[in-house]
Amino acid sequence: MEFRYLGNSGLKISEIIFGNWLTHASQVENDIAIRSVQAALEAGISTFDTADTYANTAAEVVLGEALKGQRRESLEILTKVYWPTGPKGHNDSGLSRKHIMESINGSLTRLGTDYVDLYQAHRFDYETPLEETMQAFADIVRQGKALYIGTSEWSADQLRAGQALAKDLGFSLISNQPQYSALWRVIEAEVVPASEELGISQIVWSPVAQGVLTGKYLPGAAAPAGSRAADEKGGANMIKSYLTEEILTAVQNGFVPIAADLGLTPAQLAVAWVLQNKNIAGAIVGASRPEQVADNARAAGVKLDADVLAAIDTALRPVAEFDPAKLASPAGRPS
Numbered sequence: 114m115e116f117r118y119l120g121n122s123g124l125k126i127s128e129i130i131f132g133n134w135l136t137h138a139s140q141v142e143n144d145i146a147i148r149s150v151q152a153a154l155e156a157g158i159s160t161f162d163t164a165d166t167y168a169n170t171a172a173e174v175v176l177g178e179a180l181k182g183q184r185r186e187s188l189e190i191l192t193k194v195y196w197p198t199g200p201k202g203h204n205d206s207g208l209s210r211k212h213i214m215e216s217i218n219g220s221l222t223r224l225g226t227d228y229v230d231l232y233q234a235h236r237f238d239y240e241t242p243l244e245e246t247m248q249a250f251a252d253i254v255r256q257g258k259a260l261y262i263g264t265s266e267w268s269a270d271q272l273r274a275g276q277a278l279a280k281d282l283g284f285s286l287i288s289n290q291p292q293y294s295a296l297w298r299v300i301e302a303e304v305v306p307a308s309e310e311l312g313i314s315q316i317v318w319s320p321v322a323q324g325v326l327t328g329k330y331l332p333g334a335a336a337p338a339g340s341r342a343a344d345e346k347g348g349a350n351m352i353k354s355y356l357t358e359e360i361l362t363a364v365q366n367g368f369v370p371i372a373a374d375l376g377l378t379p380a381q382l383a384v385a386w387v388l389q390n391k392n393i394a395g396a397i398v399g400a401s402r403p404e405q406v407a408d409n410a411r412a413a414g415v416k417l418d419a420d421v422l423a424a425i426d427t428a429l430r431p432v433a434e435f436d437p438a439k440l441a442s443p444a445g446r447p448s
Contacts, residue, residue, distance in 0.1 A: 114127050114128065114157030114413050115127070115413045116128065117394045118314070118394070119316075119395075120394070121287065121313075124261060124287070126159070126394055127157065127159045127189075127395060128395050129398060129409060129413050130158065130160040130191075131149075131150065131162070131397075131399075131400070131406065132161075132163070132397035132398065132399050133161075133167060133175065134163075134164065134399060145401070146175050146179065147178065149405075150179035151179070152400070153400075153410070154183070157413075159187060160188075160189040160395060161189070161190055161191065162192075162290075162316070163192050163193075164192055164196070164233075164235055165192060165193065165194060165223075166198055166235065169199070170199070174223045177223055177224040178225075180225075188230075189231065190229050190230055191229065191316075192220045192229050192232060193234070193265060194208065194212065194232065194234065195265075196235055196236070197447055198216065206447055207446040208241050208245075208246040209246075209249075210249040213246070213250070214253075218258075221258060228257055228258055231259070231261045231262070232250070232253060232261070233290055234262075234265060234267070234275075235265045236267075236443060237264070237271045237442040239442070240445060244278060247282055248282060251284055254284050261287050261288070262285075262286055262287070263287060263288030263289060263313075264289045265291070266440060266442055267289055268303070268304065268437075269303040269304050269308075269437075272304070272307055272308060272313060273307060285312065287314065288315070288316050288394065289313055291304060291440065292319045293318075293390075293393070294317075294319055294320050294321065294326060295368070295433065296322040296325065296355065296360065296429060297433070297434050298433050298434065300315065300440065303437045305390070314393070314394035315394065316393075316394055316396075317393055317395075317397065319397075320387045321380050321383040321384065325356070326364060326368060326379055326382075327383070328369040328379040330355075330361055330364075331365065332358050332362045332365060357432075359431075363428055363429055367424075367427070367428025368382070375417075380409060382412075383412075384398065384409055384412035386417065388413075389417050
């Protein structure tokens, strides 16, 4: 496993991060989830990402149980706040001081830890003054409940405004967690340059484009049984925009052969590709089976030559999304 600094901080995280969105306490049984976490630890992964909203708080419980007995100082545990939790009442979402303070306490209890290494604003909250949000995060850092603060899916302008307030309050934003893959490149034009300027790294989710870059979805064919695209409760709606004839053909005819030539699986190549971007500190991978974790972890430390990167760009650029406007937080708090 390779490790990278997160933003302009002294914190190192593993290049491959284990995430439990859509899996723990939802798609897979708890025993499989726990075995997947063990497989991550055996592969050298030290960084684990979750959120209070995953399975309506239950995913944090499963992760806490899976990490019980591990040396806490050897782990980096990341969680988030914003989306609705609990009974989803009028104050159960957003980035108000009330919701943030209640949420961090709940997350710590469920995870079975005194602190999280990184606490992330899961989206930007247009309904709460940014000053209120950043003051709450500053207080959480001072209380020792979170060591560092990050964001998720914030725009370049939002990152600049948030970092200015954070610095005034005596801390820094060190990370942003956007979607990023060879098929979804919307952060490249604005978010990455702003982040480099501000000392912020990206922790990216969906590096295999919801599984499309694994090559398992074939043009003109039905989705494989048990896949995300076949599961109406597990993300089928999110993946459907990728399941076009044009995208699937480009993956099969262009991307998959490149992986084969390199002796990598398509998933390994997809993860390695995002890690070539120097602003990316880590790539989050999920797993419904323990063996998937070990497979994805082999992408750590892979170096891709310029001609390989050019070949991937030629194959996928025509079907990839680059529009920065596609990066957006909800205009109003969800309920």
